[in-house]
Amino acid sequence: MRQSPLHYRLDRYILGKYLTTFLLALALIIIIVITFDVSEKLDKFLSHKATLWQIVSIYYFNFIPGFVNLYSPLFIFIAVIFFTSKMAGNSEIIAILSSGIRYRRMLRPYAYGAAIVAVVVFILGNFVIPISNRHLIDFEEQYVKSKATNYYSNLHFQAERGVQVYAESYDVKQQRAYKFRREVLAPDGRLLQRETADAIAYDTATGLWSCTQYTLRTIDSLRNETLTREHKAEKDFHLLPEDLNVLSTRVETMNTPQLIRYIQREEMRGTGTVKASKIELFQRLLNPLAIIVMTFIGVAIAARKTRGGTGMHLALGIAIAFSFIVFMKVTTVFATNGNLPPFMAVLLPQVVYALAAAYLIHKAPK
Numbered sequence: 001m002r003q004s005p006l007h008y009r010l011d012r013y014i015l016g017k018y019l020t021t022f023l024l025a026l027a028l029i030i031i032i033v034i035t036f037d038v039s040e041k042l043d044k045f046l047s048h049k050a051t052l053w054q055i056v057s058i059y060y061f062n063f064i065p066g067f068v069n070l071y072s073p074l075f076i077f078i079a080v081i082f083f084t085s086k087m088a089g090n091s092e093i094i095a096i097l098s099s100g101i102r103y104r105r106m107l108r109p110y111a112y113g114a115a116i117v118a119v120v121v122f123i124l125g126n127f128v129i130p131i132s133n134r135h136l137i138d139f140e141e142q143y144v145k146s147k148a149t150n151y152y153s154n155l156h157f158q159a160e161r162g163v164q165v166y167a168e169s170y171d172v173k174q175q176r177a178y179k180f181r182r183e184v185l186a187p188d189g190r191l192l193q194r195e196t197a198d199a200i201a202y203d204t205a206t207g208l209w210s211c212t213q214y215t216l217r218t219i220d221s222l223r224n225e226t227l228t229r230e231h232k233a234e235k236d237f238h239l240l241p242e243d244l245n246v247l248s249t250r251v252e253t254m255n256t257p258q259l260i261r262y263i264q265r266e267e268m269r270g271t272g273t274v275k276a277s278k279i280e281l282f283q284r285l286l287n288p289l290a291i292i293v294m295t296f297i298g299v300a301i302a303a304r305k306t307r308g309g310t311g312m313h314l315a316l317g318i319a320i321a322f323s324f325i326v327f328m329k330v331t332t333v334f335a336t337n338g339n340l341p342p343f344m345a346v347l348l349p350q351v352v353y354a355l356a357a358a359y360l361i362h363k364a365p366k
């Protein structure tokens with residue numbers, strides 16, 4: 001069905017206000033945050049001899065997408081309340097409804113705007129920000145932190161079912177582990193094989209690990225032991241350097257397909273990072289919905305003309321926005337430290353506030 005010129009002008013007018021107010025609010029807060037961040041980190045930038053171009057093009061260029069993704073629901077909410085409250089104060093809402101446009105039809109451009117921002121946030125969170133986070137981490141380790149983290153200690157994990165790996169330390173740059181141990185266990189927990197080495201280094205040409213002072217201890221079904229020692233050896237431990245690199249397992253640097261594969265691998269390995277990784281995954285997939293929910297709550301609150309005006313609407317809106325953020329944090333804690341499933345931890349706040357939005361929208365015309 002074709003839209004009437006009035007409907008078209010209304011959609012363009014509200015959608016324009018929606019996007020411009022949001023972008024303006026976001027730009028202002030980004031400028032303020034960057035100003036404070038520069039004042040805090042300037043000494044470190046200078047002491048590590050970071051150039052102005054590196055600071056702008058690497059650090060802050062990659063800082064902005066993460067900030068936008070994290071705080072978009074909050075600033076969408078504030079932007080919607082601000083311009084809708086101004087429209088209500090100027091009697092524009094009354095004029096729109098008096099022209100024969102139904103209240104729910106007036107909500108359509110808000111839905112358009114929310115959908116546009118939600119799609120952008122979804123793309124940022126799932127594909128762009130992980131790349132930005134890698135550049136941010138590299139920059140911070142080189143120019144902000146006093147010492148880059150290229151050395152990890154006390155690594156212990158299950159490489160695959162029944163295979164435990166331990167290393168006293170691991171050098172990321174040299175791809176070398178020290179005091180390495182690999183154990184193969186039977187389903188009943190009985191030791192079948194143990195490999196140890198004073199040091200192992202990855203050979204990128206052969207895909208094998210060069211071992212120093214290698215020892216292989218094998219125990220058969222009759223509990224007879226066989227011991228083999230080699231001063232130098234080349235072994236395939238079914239490990240890659242990234243398996244020992246803690247930085248490579250930072251979920252914030254993985255795009256969503258990589259994160260899904262990582263979760264599947266960690267479930268197989270039985271590590272304790274699965275819950276946190278699933279929470280990260282579901283937040284990326286579901287948090288864009290918060291933009292739509294916050295939009296409709298904001299409209300329902302601000303579309304009614306009140307004595308307190310924009311100030312009253314903003315105060316109420318900010319209180320609701322922060323209650324939503326607190327609710328999300330609480331459910332995340334319950335999922336991390338309790339029995340709440342990660343999917344429910346992320347979905348529950350969305351559902352509760354979506355129901356609140358539906359109730360407020362239903363009541364608003366009355």
